[in-house]
Amino acid sequence: MSQKKRPFIVGVGGTTRAGSSTEKALRISLAAAEAQGAEVDLIAGPELDLPMYNPSTPARAPGAERLLSLLRRCDGVILASPAYHGSISGLMKNTLDYVADMQEDDRVYFDGVAVGLIATAGGWQGAVQTLATMRSIVHALRGWPTPMGAALNSALPLFDANGQCTDLSSKFQLETVGQQVMQFCRMCSTPMPSVMPNSSAQSV
Ligand SMILES: Cc1cc2nc3c(=O)[nH]c(=O)nc-3n(C[C@H](O)[C@H](O)[C@H](O)COP(=O)(O)O)c2cc1C
Numbered sequence: 001m002s003q004k005k006r007p008f009i010v011g012v013g014g015t016t017r018a019g020s021s022t023e024k025a026l027r028i029s030l031a032a033a034e035a036q037g038a039e040v041d042l043i044a045g046p047e048l049d050l051p052m053y054n055p056s057t058p059a060r061a062p063g064a065e066r067l068l069s070l071l072r073r074c075d076g077v078i079l080a081s082p083a084y085h086g087s088i089s090g091l092m093k094n095t096l097d098y099v100a101d102m103q104e105d106d107r108v109y110f111d112g113v114a115v116g117l118i119a120t121a122g123g124w125q126g127a128v129q130t131l132a133t134m135r136s137i138v139h140a141l142r143g144w145p146t147p148m149g150a151a152l153n154s155a156l157p158l159f160d161a162n163g164q165c166t167d168l169s170s171k172f173q174l175e176t177v178g179q180q181v182m183q184f185c186r187m188c189s190t191p192m193p194s195v196m197p198n199s200s201a202q203s204v
Contacts, residue, residue: 007185009033009178010070012095013080013118014044021154022120024163025174026080029116029150032178033078038185043067043095044080053097064098072105075188076114076181077143082154083121083130088137099141110143111194114184116177117149127151142196146180148173 011030014023023044030040043066050064060068071077081092102109115138119130131149138145150173152158158167165171 004189006037006039007033007075007182008073009038009040009076009078009181009185010074011040011042011044011078011080012048012067012071013078013092014048015082015089016046016049016091018045019163020045020082021152021158022080022082022118024159025118025120025150025152025165025170026078027163028165028171028174029078029080029118029178029181032175033076033182034178036179036182038076038178038182041070043070048091048095050094050098053094053100055100060098060101067095067098068101071099071110072102072107074113075185076116077110078116078118078177078181079134079138080118080120081130081134083119083126086126086129087133088119088130093137096137096141108194108196109141110138111196112188113143114146114181114188115143116146116181118152118174118177119150120152120154122153122155124151124153127153144184146177146184148176148180150174150177 011026013026081088117134119127121127
């Protein structure tokens, strides 16, 4: 009997602070995907502290090589960023700029890839604005943002000492993000042929 390959979902996000609320949120979405049968991996916290992306130099730091290797083999992605001054953090923007190295791949950027999104902020406006910005970036990278995005207000008590989400609305959003990434992976278990040209670096 043939065994179906488990979808591979990679989580990318957090802040330079290990165990940040953004990273805790990301872990909950990843766990929800894992509960649906995904193989998962995570790049978070200090691992995101990569050199400023430079498109002119091909040399990449080991952390950037690992990021690109996981993004190239994944079936789905979950991104988590804090709101910094009304937008995504510089750390996350720099991380996503490395996706430009995938412009000549057979699968350009996130073409045909489900991308779950999580934004945390010290207030609702920052969370929602950051989520909208992340959706724009994912569209530019040809990805498919899931219908549910998680907007979390970290000024409220959200997590217990074990990192479990104690706020029911936030927990529902985070778990739905992970589940919808898996739902999309299952819908696309036969890889979708791209309808976009891959000869151009244009991200539209
Ligand atoms: C430099 C900086 C800028 C921030 N800007 C905003 C902002 O514009 N709006 C907002 O709601 N929260 C803002 N915050 C708060 C963070 O978004 C919030 O603490 C977030 O949940 C990150 O928490 P974490 O480090 O525990 O993941 C800012 C925090 C920092 C450090």
